[in-house]
Amino acid sequence: MIFIDLLIAGLKAVVEYAxxxxxxxxxxxxxxxxxxxxxxxxxKIIKYLGRDVPKYKAYPxxxxxxxxLAVCSCTVLPLFAxxxxxxxxxxxxxxxxxTAPATNLLAIIFTGSVLGWNFAFSRIILSVIFAILIGxxxxxxxxxxxxxxxxxxxxxxxxxxxxxxxxxxxxxYRLWSFFAVLIGILVVGTRVPGIARxxxxxxxxIVLAIISKLFFTKDELRxxxxxxxxxxxxxxxxxxxxxxxxxxxxxxxxxxFLTTFMGENTIxxxxxxxxxxxxxxxxxxxxxxxxxxxxxxxxAKGPLLAYLLADPVISLASILVIRKLIGNKRTLVYVGxxxxxxxxxGLIYGQFVK
Numbered sequence: 001m002i003f004i005d006l007l008i009a010g011l012k013a014v015v016e017y018a019x020x021x022x023x024x025x026x027x028x029x030x031x032x033x034x035x036x037x038x039x040x041x042x043x044k045i046i047k048y049l050g051r052d053v054p055k056y057k058a059y060p061x062x063x064x065x066x067x068x069l070a071v072c073s074c075t076v077l078p079l080f081a082x083x084x085x086x087x088x089x090x091x092x093x094x095x096x097x098x099t100a101p102a103t104n105l106l107a108i109i110f111t112g113s114v115l116g117w118n119f120a121f122s123r124i125i126l127s128v129i130f131a132i133l134i135g136x137x138x139x140x141x142x143x144x145x146x147x148x149x150x151x152x153x154x155x156x157x158x159x160x161x162x163x164x165x166x167x168x169x170x171x172x173y174r175l176w177s178f179f180a181v182l183i184g185i186l187v188v189g190t191r192v193p194g195i196a197r198x199x200x201x202x203x204x205x206i207v208l209a210i211i212s213k214l215f216f217t218k219d220e221l222r223x224x225x226x227x228x229x230x231x232x233x234x235x236x237x238x239x240x241x242x243x244x245x246x247x248x249x250x251x252x253x254x255x256x257f258l259t260t261f262m263g264e265n266t267i268x269x270x271x272x273x274x275x276x277x278x279x280x281x282x283x284x285x286x287x288x289x290x291x292x293x294x295x296x297x298x299x300a301k302g303p304l305l306a307y308l309l310a311d312p313v314i315s316l317a318s319i320l321v322i323r324k325l326i327g328n329k330r331t332l333v334y335v336g337x338x339x340x341x342x343x344x345x346g347l348i349y350g351q352f353v354k
Contacts, residue, residue: 006248013247014240026236028186029078034228035182036082039175039220043087051089051139051146059132062092066099066131073318074239075190076100078231081325090146090326091139094334095131097322101312103127110288111308115295118353123308126345130309134337142330174215181208235321242317259298265350270343273303277311278319287311302350309342 049058066076080097084090101107103124112120139146181204188200212221254260262269262276277287291308295301314335323331 006251009251010244010247014244017243018240025075025186025190026078026239028182028189029075030228030232030235031224032179032182032186033078033082033231034224034226035179036079037085037227037231038223039178039216040086045083046087049083049088049092051091051143053089053092055091055136058089058092059095059135062088062095062135063099063103063128063131066096067103073101073313073315074243074321075186077235077239077318077321077325080322081231081235082227084325089139090142090149090330091135093135094138095135098131098134098313098338099127102309103131107288107312114288114292115304119305119308122305122345122349126305126309126341130338130341133341134334137337138330138333141333145327145330174211178208178211178216181211234324238320238324239317242315242320245316258294262294262299262303265300265302265347267343267347269300269303270306270346270350271339273299273307273346274310274339274342277307278314278316280311300350301353302346302348304346305349306342306346309345310338314338 047053048061076097079100080093083096084093088096108120108124111123185201185204185208188197188204192200257276261272280290287308291304294307295304299307319331319335322334326334
């Protein structure tokens with residue numbers, strides 16, 4: 001029966017995602033997001049990424065943070081939620097949200113080695129431009145909402161009384177060490193193959209436990225775990241629902257879809273490529289060999305670039321979560337800008353590169 005086949009396709013997508021990403025990728029991201037919310041002083045986030053920080057400071061910093069993280073559009077969501085909740089302006093926060101899966105250094109190097117450096121350079125230049133433009137536009141359009149959110153955060157700062165355990169010398173560096181180990185767990189979990197991955201994760205967890213015991217209070221650790229659980233409850237179910245739907249859609253797309261609808265460099269072909277990238281969700285770096293496969297199957301180079309600019313950044317799963325985090329209107333504008341920018345870029349690129 002068709003219904004059973006679609007149900008199996010959706011469940012298969014969920015199982016594949018859970019087995020490949022949840023334990024070594026998404027779980028560390030939730031713990032990092034919880035630590036951002038519970039441990040990083042909100043005034044620090046506001047100082048560097050707040051709405052009133054000059055654009056020439058806030059946006060390059062947000063983009064740089066994204067460049068250094070190799071995470072997919074789903075794994076970046078807890079991190080985005082963490083910096084947003086802690087006081088980052090909507091513009092820099094969205095610039096980070098776009099950059100991390102779209103423009104991280106590993107993805108660009110992989111793109112260059114597989115698809116050619118013209119693709120790689122076009123991808124990184126356009127992605128950085130898009131990230132900043134999208135952030136600036138949305139921050140301007142929704143500046144009143146952003147101001148209200150920052151005012152609420154500042155009010156909470158006045159009422160909060162956080163007690164820190166004073167530790168000579170290391171007190172200044174405890175957060176840096178703590179986050180370095182957490183990010184190390186995320187990097188090892190996503191990049192180190194085989195049994196060595198779990199050995200290094202085990203070692204890093206022991207180091208994290210020692211740092212936590214020596215340099216953080218019980219209240220701080222309790223707040224960290226509470227925030228981690230809060231992010232998990234809010235984000236994880238929506239991710240699974242979106243991935244389930246994406247699995248069903250993948251099963252119903254015809255085999256000759258690529259050559260029929262994306263074999264030429266037209267506006268419609270580029271638009272379809274972007275929408276196709278949303279439905280056919282792939283984790284970061286996986287989109288590169290898939291793009292190479294699509295190129296061999298007849299996809300034109302313009303639509304291929306449009307696909308690369310959209311697929312790692314948004315998916316049905318991530319749209320559901322972003323909507324929960326920033327509301328319907330801002331999500332609609334965010335997704336709409338990505339679709340428009342990626343479509344136009346693919347069309348222009350395809351005119352010069354055959």
